[in-house]
Amino acid sequence: MLGWEFPPELSGGLGTASRGLARGLTELGAHVTMVLPTLGGQESAPGVELVAADTLPLERLRARRRYLEAAAAPPAGAGRADAPEPGRPPAAARAARRTL
Numbered sequence: 001m002l003g004w005e006f007p008p009e010l011s012g013g014l015g016t017a018s019r020g021l022a023r024g025l026t027e028l029g030a031h032v033t034m035v036l037p038t039l040g041g042q043e044s045a046p047g048v049e050l051v052a053a054d055t056l057p058l059e060r061l062r063a064r065r066r067y068l069e070a071a072a073a074p075p076a077g078a079g080r081a082d083a084p085e086p087g088r089p090p091a092a093a094r095a096a097r098r099t100l
Helices: 014-027 058-072 091-099
Strands: 032-036 048-052
Touching: 014 032
Parallel strands: 032 048
Antiparallel strands: none
16 A cells, blocks of 8 residues: 555544555455555554655565566466466556556
C-alpha cells in the first residue's frame, strides 16, 4: 500500500483508512507493506511492515517486482489454452507492475 500518513501521524483521513484496510487485510492472512514518504518513528501496526520511501533501496523494489512477476507466471510447460501470447507477460504480472 502507498500513502502519505499512518497513525498516529494524521493530517486527514487517509491514515485512518489505511490503518483499517491494513488491519482487515492482515486479519485475512495477507502480508501488508505500507510505504510512506518518511517515518516519524511512532507509527506501528501489528502485522504491517512500515517502510519509508526515502530510505528504500532501489534493489529491494526490483527484487519485489521479480518476486511478483514469478508468482504471477504460469508454471513452465503448463501449455494451457488461456496462456498469454509468447513474449507477453500474464495479466496478473502486468497488474503487479502498475502497483510497483
